[in-house]
Amino acid sequence: MGIALPKFLLNMDGASGGIMLLGIVGLCILFPLMIAVIYLSRSSKYTGNYVMHQTLSTYYYFMKPSLAPSKVMDVFIKAAEYMEMPVRRSDDEPLQKLFVAVRSELNLDLKNIRTEQAKFWKQHPSLVKMELLIQAHLTRESFALTPALVKDYRHMLELAPRLLEELVKIALLPRSPNGFGWLRPAIGVVELSQSIIQ
Numbered sequence: 233m234g235i236a237l238p239k240f241l242l243n244m245d246g247a248s249g250g251i252m253l254l255g256i257v258g259l260c261i262l263f264p265l266m267i268a269v270i271y272l273s274r275s276s277k278y279t280g281n282y283v284m285h286q287t288l289s290t291y292y293y294f295m296k297p298s299l300a301p302s303k304v305m306d307v308f309i310k311a312a313e314y315m316e317m318p319v320r321r322s323d324d325e326p327l328q329k330l331f332v333a334v335r336s337e338l339n340l341d342l343k344n345i346r347t348e349q350a351k352f353w354k355q356h357p358s359l360v361k362m363e364l365l366i367q368a369h370l371t372r373e374s375f376a377l378t379p380a381l382v383k384d385y386r387h388m389l390e391l392a393p394r395l396l397e398e399l400v401k402i403a404l405l406p407r408s409p410n411g412f413g414w415l416r417p418a419i420g421v422v423e424l425s426q427s428i429i430q
Contacts, residue, residue, distance in 0.1 A: 283398045286312040291402045301420030302339060304399075308424060309362040311395050317384055319357040326378045327364055333376065334367040362388060370427055389428075396425040 277284050294307040331352075340348040353360060365385050368374045377385055399421045404413035 281394055283394055284312040291399055295402050297414040299417040304420035304424050313391050314362040315358045317358050319361055326381055330364045330368055333373045334371050337367050392428050
């Protein structure tokens with residue numbers, strides 16, 4: 233039994249040796265090296281808990297000792313993972329309806345409701361979408377989501393436990409000479425975590 237190989241590969245006059253050498257180098261060395269470089273470049277963006285380094289730096293920047301528990305949501309949705317969520321033109325109308333349904337839960341000043349609404353919609357589109365999806369989850373309005381928004385909603389819920397865990401760690405980082413973290417924002421994160429997971 234034999235293997236059918238092209239004649240030029242089996243020709244040992246010296247010309248086929250170069251082709252075989254190039255094939256072996258390409259297949260056995262360059263291809264695995266290229267896969268390793270791609271893998272390492274992508275994995276270098278993430279920590280051991282599969283949270284982006286950019287998310288951790290954002291959380292660290294916005295975490296303050298005076299952060300009220302009601303403002304923890306504003307810090308939580310600024311995760312780089314959530315900022316990468318696609319915002320489609322077809323999401324505009326469902327998000328408007330969702331905004332009407334969860335408007336009372338958003339931290340909007342009722343005295344200046346028009347300017348507060350305008351300010352809310354001027355945020356980054358991904359921030360608006362994530363905040364509305366989280367509020368839909370917390371108020372149990374998620375049944376009214378379109379199929380495209382349901383996909384984003386599920387992805388948001390998959391990422392939430394890891395992000396909340398990292399947010400708690402950042403709130404509890406020792407920042408004083410005695411090695412104490414900040415209790416007030418940590419309590420807010422735990423309350424938000426409890427609300428999202430339940």
